[in-house]
Amino acid sequence: MASTDRSTARADVAIIGAGLSGSCIARQLSAYELDTVLLEKECDVSLGVSRANSGIVHGGFHHNLKYLKSRLEIRGNLMYDRLQRELDFPFKRCGILVVALNDEEMKYIDHLYTQGLENGAIGIEMCSRERMFELEPKLNSDCVGGLHAPGGGVLEPYRFVFSVVESAKKNGVEVLTKFEVERAERANEHYTIHAADGRTVEARYVVNAAGLYADRVSSIFGAEEFTITPRKGEYYLLDRATQAGPQRVLFPVPTKVSKGMLVIPTVEGTVLIGPTAEEIEDKEDLSTNADQLAQILDQARKMVPKVSQTDVITAFSGLRPASGDGDFYIDISKKAPNFIQVAGIQSPGLTAAPAIGEYVKDLLKKAGCSLSEKSDYDPFISKLPRIRDVSPYEADALVASNPAYGNVVCRCEEISEAEIVEAIKRGHATLDGVKYFTRAGMGRCQGGFCSYKIMKLLMRETGMSYREIQKRGAGTELLQDAL
Amino acid sequence: MKELHYDVLVIGAGAGGLAAAAEVAKHDATCALVERESHLGGILIQCIHNGFGLEEYKEELTGPEFAERLAVEVRNSAVDVYTDTTVTQLETDTDDGLKIAYCFSAVYGVIRISARAVVLAMGCRERNRGNIRTPGTRPAGVYTAGLAQRLVNIEGYIPGKDVVIVGSGDIGLIMARRMTWVGATVHAVIEIQPYPSGLTRNIVQCLNDFDIPLYLSHVVSRIEGRDRVEKVRVSPLDNGIPDEDNSFDIPCDTLLLSVGLVPENELSKEAGVDINPQTNGALVDSTMMTSVDGVFSCGNVLHVHDLADWVAEEARRTGRYAVQYLRNKRPNRQVRIKAGANVRYINPTMFDPDNPDKLYFRSLIVKNQAKLHLKLDHNPVKEVKMSHIQPSEMLHVNLKPKDVASWNIMKDSVLEVSVE
Numbered sequence: 001m002a003s004t005d006r007s008t009a010r011a012d013v014a015i016i017g018a019g020l021s022g023s024c025i026a027r028q029l030s031a032y033e034l035d036t037v038l039l040e041k042e043c044d045v046s047l048g049v050s051r052a053n054s055g056i057v058h059g060g061f062h063h064n065l066k067y068l069k070s071r072l073e074i075r076g077n078l079m080y081d082r083l084q085r086e087l088d089f090p091f092k093r094c095g096i097l098v099v100a101l102n103d104e105e106m107k108y109i110d111h112l113y114t115q116g117l118e119n120g121a122i123g124i125e126m127c128s129r130e131r132m133f134e135l136e137p138k139l140n141s142d143c144v145g146g147l148h149a150p151g152g153g154v155l156e157p158y159r160f161v162f163s164v165v166e167s168a169k170k171n172g173v174e175v176l177t178k179f180e181v182e183r184a185e186r187a188n189e190h191y192t193i194h195a196a197d198g199r200t201v202e203a204r205y206v207v208n209a210a211g212l213y214a215d216r217v218s219s220i221f222g223a224e225e226f227t228i229t230p231r232k233g234e235y236y237l238l239d240r241a242t243q244a245g246p247q248r249v250l251f252p253v254p255t256k257v258s259k260g261m262l263v264i265p266t267v268e269g270t271v272l273i274g275p276t277a278e279e280i281e282d283k284e285d286l287s288t289n290a291d292q293l294a295q296i297l298d299q300a301r302k303m304v305p306k307v308s309q310t311d312v313i314t315a316f317s318g319l320r321p322a323s324g325d326g327d328f329y330i331d332i333s334k335k336a337p338n339f340i341q342v343a344g345i346q347s348p349g350l351t352a353a354p355a356i357g358e359y360v361k362d363l364l365k366k367a368g369c370s371l372s373e374k375s376d377y378d379p380f381i382s383k384l385p386r387i388r389d390v391s392p393y394e395a396d397a398l399v400a401s402n403p404a405y406g407n408v409v410c411r412c413e414e415i416s417e418a419e420i421v422e423a424i425k426r427g428h429a430t431l432d433g434v435k436y437f438t439r440a441g442m443g444r445c446q447g448g449f450c451s452y453k454i455m456k457l458l459m460r461e462t463g464m465s466y467r468e469i470q471k472r473g474a475g476t477e478l479l480q481d482a483l
Numbered sequence: 484m485k486e487l488h489y490d491v492l493v494i495g496a497g498a499g500g501l502a503a504a505a506e507v508a509k510h511d512a513t514c515a516l517v518e519r520e521s522h523l524g525g526i527l528i529q530c531i532h533n534g535f536g537l538e539e540y541k542e543e544l545t546g547p548e549f550a551e552r553l554a555v556e557v558r559n560s561a562v563d564v565y566t567d568t569t570v571t572q573l574e575t576d577t578d579d580g581l582k583i584a585y586c587f588s589a590v591y592g593v594i595r596i597s598a599r600a601v602v603l604a605m606g607c608r609e610r611n612r613g614n615i616r617t618p619g620t621r622p623a624g625v626y627t628a629g630l631a632q633r634l635v636n637i638e639g640y641i642p643g644k645d646v647v648i649v650g651s652g653d654i655g656l657i658m659a660r661r662m663t664w665v666g667a668t669v670h671a672v673i674e675i676q677p678y679p680s681g682l683t684r685n686i687v688q689c690l691n692d693f694d695i696p697l698y699l700s701h702v703v704s705r706i707e708g709r710d711r712v713e714k715v716r717v718s719p720l721d722n723g724i725p726d727e728d729n730s731f732d733i734p735c736d737t738l739l740l741s742v743g744l745v746p747e748n749e750l751s752k753e754a755g756v757d758i759n760p761q762t763n764g765a766l767v768d769s770t771m772m773t774s775v776d777g778v779f780s781c782g783n784v785l786h787v788h789d790l791a792d793w794v795a796e797e798a799r800r801t802g803r804y805a806v807q808y809l810r811n812k813r814p815n816r817q818v819r820i821k822a823g824a825n826v827r828y829i830n831p832t833m834f835d836p837d838n839p840d841k842l843y844f845r846s847l848i849v850k851n852q853a854k855l856h857l858k859l860d861h862n863p864v865k866e867v868k869m870s871h872i873q874p875s876e877m878l879h880v881n882l883k884p885k886d887v888a889s890w891n892i893m894k895d896s897v898l899e900v901s902v903e
Binding site: 236237241284286287288289290293309312313314315316387388392393395396399400403404405406407408411412414416417444445446447448449451452455456466470471472473474475476477478479480481482483 | 484519567569571572585587588589590591592593595608609611612613614616618619620621622623624626627629630633634635638639640641642643644665666704705707709710711725736749752
């Protein structure tokens, strides 16, 4: 039930959108003496654009330095090692290969290499055919050569956001979910932001990191008018048992519109292939389509012939928030005071996200926000043990400390009850929330065996009734009646 | 870490694991039975319908009753049972050849079990939406039939009220009837093949008796609904391709998938067991032993059976073979068996001429008044009339000592099994 008499939260900075950009900005600001609030319209963080993308930390050769997105990509890439130490998320610098299948494509590799050099991409190398097969024996025999960028890597975007948000919360950021910004007004140097359910937040500065809806939010605040167009990318996920998994991320030679369809060895050992690229209109349209999906297998097989449809465990799609000129739009609004635009963050948004956090912090300072460092800022979050990552002896000690580590709930991904309970305690109280936080239900059986167990844990841990158990928020209730 | 040793470790306590473990104990070998769930019987306990036990016990039982018969055998034996215990790793000790399993238990912590022989009886899992690559949205309301069965029969929850079922496998058919009984409306069962994939008795008792339409040679070509399933698009197949022009929508809030089962062999593969691509189960010799010495496989993890009775029968044999292995009783010779014309696979893929046994196989064709041919090195040696065959019904033939005695078996002979 919507309440109209909720107390108003007051903040120095309100960030709208808890995706990759918003979360990284929030964490960056949490190092300073500021009251920061992070507003998210969904029931959990990272459920928009940041939920479904390729999960790649790019190698720094795809874009020219004249673009802001290129400069932030380079900087962001370099920040990930430290972030991994601080934030305990799975990340692997597995490297990237761009695969040329003919001499024409090889010419473009030359261009990418030069661009990579200019960008200062570390360790980048032009590869002969022999070198390519030495690096990646599973490549299509048509490969004539390519580019190797060892600084590229893979991670799970939502898992990264969860860690970033946890760190931000630990350092004082308040996160409000199900807060869909409906309107805002400005008086006495403050914005008052109203949510659809009646809650309000006051803030001196506002950061618009609303992803697909950045255009609408900008309009609500009377800032610049622009259009964000959703560009859909569809993917297939392959079982970790596939024979098609490469060691490195494989890119085709890019086209004008996109970086093409990739073969990605995910940080968790599965293989992702895709994405397609299709401009659509509906910002909520996450459907997959037979004609698009058919392209994925064909394109992936051009690089790795062993890609097989029998390895497919699921298909999904994500939306990229494309803006007019293709570059990021990150700037102080020229129309709305103390309003920072962070829009059009498509690829390489994940790579750039930590650098976007820094960049926006500096824009806030430029806009007049005073930044003084906190003395008690702690960049580290506590590590969460996972039974699949530890030796039997370490696992035995974990079970001794908490017997729930001995109860394997998700058999395919080997996730224990303790890990699921921890996810629920941290607020990921839907089936998808648990899945994205722990991986339970993400494996080859796709929750066929563990869904009901997780539903029961959700009820036990939260006190919810069966009717309140949701897949991912209101309207996605899973059980309709009881016997 | 708790360390234990047994003659035989049986992994999985469904129909197969229970029968195998009971048989091992009956032959005076020590046995550990490890089961990840808290109960014995595996999926049988959610199969509350009847139709079990006709072959094994000569009477009609429900799934839980059938499971209980087997569980009583195990409880009355010397088998050590570990429930709520999950095997996560299986390997062979390179020094002494012992099999080592690491098992997770909330009570005991990680247990290291060493055994001279292992029987794999992990059963199978359901194929899901990703495996059949159905496009559309990803709303709440899409369940595998077995998960829905668990929710209704054990947990007591009803996942939805307006149901469409994809696939006419037995679990889907049983769930069509079950959902009707709990007050839901089952609008249709959609089957991609031109023939049903479940048992004929289930088509009659679960669909025809409730006037539930079965669409053969149709697919669900799209799922619609942003948050919850709202409708599905059903398309007839035209030369194997969905015919858009003759497609139609069925409004529904729930989609149940009964689109096949896959033996759950991830543990087996990690242990080095060779897999038969036709069955997704282990390749086994005449004693049900896999390519890894001392590791045996039976039941639905070996190949998906139609009847739990056959799982139990196969598992009892496997338990006996495992004990014979402990006592170094191995076949003197084994003859390779080959799937011939119109046969998808045959299990096991070898027979012992001195101890011939039962062979299970599946046909690739639908036919009345069919014939089974056994040829040894291209020479016909046995012929069996079969009243009806179809791919969804598992077939068997018993090799009898008196048959085999007259065969001229050479060192590299091959027995070919075909149907027409």
